[in-house]
Amino acid sequence: MPSTIPLVSPARLDSLVADYQRVIRRRRRQSLLVLAVLAVLTVLAARIGEVDPSNLFDNISNFTSYFGRIMPKLGTAHFFADVADWYWNATGWLKLLIDTLLIAYLATLLGAGGALLMAPLAAANLAPNAAIRWTAKRIFEFCRTVPDLVFALMFVSAFGLGPLAGILAIGIHSFGTLGKLFTEAIENIDMKPVEGVRATGSNFVESARFGVFPQIMSTVASYALLRFEINVRSGSIVGLVGAGGIGQDLFVAIRKFYYTDVSAILLMIIICVIVIDLATERLRHQLSGQGARS
Amino acid sequence: MNPLLGANSEQAAAILDRHRHLFEASARARTRGFVVSFGIAAFTVFSVWWLAIPFNEILRGLTALAKFITLMFPPSSGGHLDLLLKAMGETLAIAFLGTLIATIFAFPLSFLAASNTTLHPLVRFTVRRFFDVIRSIDALIWALVFVGVVGLGPFAGILAIAVSDTGALGKLFSEAIESADEKGRVSVLASGGTDFAAVRFGLLPQILPIIAGQILYFIESNVRSATIIGIVGAGGIGLQLSEQIRTYDFDQVAFAVIMILITVAIIDWISDRLRFAIIGRRAVT
Structure with missing residues (x-):
């Protein structure tokens, strides 16, 4: 059966092609403009940031040799003795790691x-x-813009060295970030339950408790878990200013060139962070699954 | 007695009683709620005990804090306005260049880490673990390491942000690639395109707006993290800030914090605008 494909007249085709090319040209111009702005900003930032690639290439051997030096000396002959030697302070570090986790939790x-x-x-x-x-x-x-370490420094001056300063500093920072996220979650709720509760004559607190919180609880829990993950990382560094956790020992090890200690502590932090990441991801998936069902 | 129920209150009570299950959560949900809240409370008590939180210090600390806050007013630049402005400029440069370099490294690697574009599952696994490891080390620790490599100054800060964000951005990019619609790529392949063309014309247009949004968000959040990286000598306003706190010059601390707040607000505003422009364009095309 003969079928006819409708053909576009040449004149129409020409105008279509011209249109298409005009759009493409405009998009190219836009991309070029963006690239030019980026280039200018990069050069400017490189000047201000004292970027010096030659310095990096000259000293990159420091970087690689640093990793060489922090590697533990593990032999097959006395493997377990070597590991024990590497983790000579295992119980002390483990206690500090638990401190870090609890700081993040609180x-x-x-x-x-x-x-x-x-x-x-x-x-x-x-x-x-x-x-x-x-x-x-x-x-x-x-609360979220002032860096947590700045709060930590101030709290260390006020409350003395120790985990209390770290908890308060990370807590205030979390308060700021979570506050923004929770506010957005509340702005996205269905207002009908709130109106229903209000219609029974409830005040602000009651309508928030019975109209709003049941709707946002799973979102809140999921954000809080995500924040816990981030706070474990922060908890591992507030020790740098004396606010508790494993950061203090890490800082001392880096500054005093106790090379194998650096790798031992870093490995503990990395494993801990990855385990926490995986665990909270599981929990969050469970929570979001529940939220979808109910 | 509730006047609305009137004489039929007994009947109403009976109806209420019959439908009690509608008003009350199931026994299982109630036990779970109880166990969760009890667990949280018990763990909190344990944490407080383990960390030996000194409650008697809190009152003394609060009075000290109140004193610090009174010392903050009026904020003053302490005659170092040019120094502070330069440090703020460094902070912005660190955030911008750090994110840019991280993007340059993370972008190609993220294709290897995404399940639909990777060469081999083993490659994907390796790249993912690589991202995880460098992501778990905080930028501040990388800064300490890079200060040892390239010396004090903002360059160390740039490298630190670049390395730690390569992990974070790589993870996000690869997730964006994985969640992209496969149809675009398949149709380019079906019309005889190469694998490269499939990625370029079938995949990139989908993920670029997402990626651009994430980069903007990271520049924003890196401005915040670059403000503290100076504490270890890696450039930016953090050096001045930590020195001023240590020497109790709280009027200057307040001044620096206000500078940071204003700068971050401006950057937020610009990136909000840009993000809207990018998403708006995606909605149009």
């Missing part, structure tokens, strides 16, 4: 609890008035 709890209480005040659909909303948002912003 900080997450503190931050998430505080953020959950304050987020309804910052959410557009719940805030009693614009002034309170603005204030709550600025407080969250302040």
Whole structure:
């Protein structure tokens, strides 16, 4: 059966091709412009940042030899003795690692609890008035923008050396980041249950408790777990300023060139972080599965 | 007595009683809720005990903090405004270049780490573990290492951010590649395109807006992390900030913090605009 393919007239085709090429040209111009801006910014940043690739290439041997030096000397002949030698302070480091985890746990709890209480005040659909909303948002912003180490330094001066300063510093930082996320979660809820609760004459606290929280709880738990993961990393470095955890020993080992100690502590941190990552990922998937079902 | 129920209150109570299961959570859900909250509380008590939190120190610490805060006003640059501005510029440069270099390394590697574009499952596994390892070491520790390699200064900070973010960005990019729609690639292959063309025309247009958004977000968050990297001497405003806290010059601390807040707000605003422009374009095409 003969079939006819409808043909486009040459004149129409020409105009279509011209249109197409115009669009392509415009897109190319845009890409070139973006690239040019990027190039200018890169050169500028490289000048300010004192970038010196030759310095890097001259000293890259330091970098590789550093990794060579921190490698433990493990022989097959006395393997277990070598490992024991490498991890000479295993119990001490293990205790500090547990400290780090607990600092992260308490900080997450503190931050998430505080953020959950304050987020309804910052959410557009719940805030009693614009002034309170603005204030709550600025407080969250302040807490997440000031780096946790700066808080840690101040708290170490105020509360003395130890984990308390680390917990408070990481907790305040988590409060800021989680506050923003919880606020967004609340802004995305279905308002009908809240209206229902309000219709029974509830006040602000009651409508938040019975209308809002049941809807956001699984999101909140998932964000809090994600934050815990990040806080384990932060908990491993606040020790640098004396705020508890394994960071202190790592810092001392790096500064005093106890090479094999560096690799021993780093390996412990890496394994711990990866295990926590995998575990919380599992938990989060379970939580999101539940959220989808209910 | 509730006036609405009136004389029929007994009936109403009976109806309520019959449908009690609608109002109350199941026994299983209640036990689970109880176990979870009890577990959290018990673990908190254990943590407080293990870490030996000194509660008697808290009051003293709070008074000290209150004193610090009164010392912060009025904020003052301490006559080092040019120094602070230069340090802030360094911070921005570290965040920008660090993220850029990380992107350059992470982008090609992420294809190897994505299950649909990798060469071999073993390659994927290796690259993923590589990302995991360098990601688990905080940028601050990389900064310590790089200060030893290239000396004090912002260059060490750039390298530190670049290395630690190669892991983070690589993971995110590979997830973006994996979640991309396969149809684009398949249709390019079906029309006789090479593997490279399939990735270039079938995959990249889908993931570029996502990746661009992630890069912007990372520049934003790196401005925040670059403010502290100076504590170990790797450039940026962190050096001044930590010195001022150690010497109790809290008026200058307040000034530096305000500078950081303003800078971060500006960067957030710009990147919000850019992100909107990118996503807007994706919605159009």
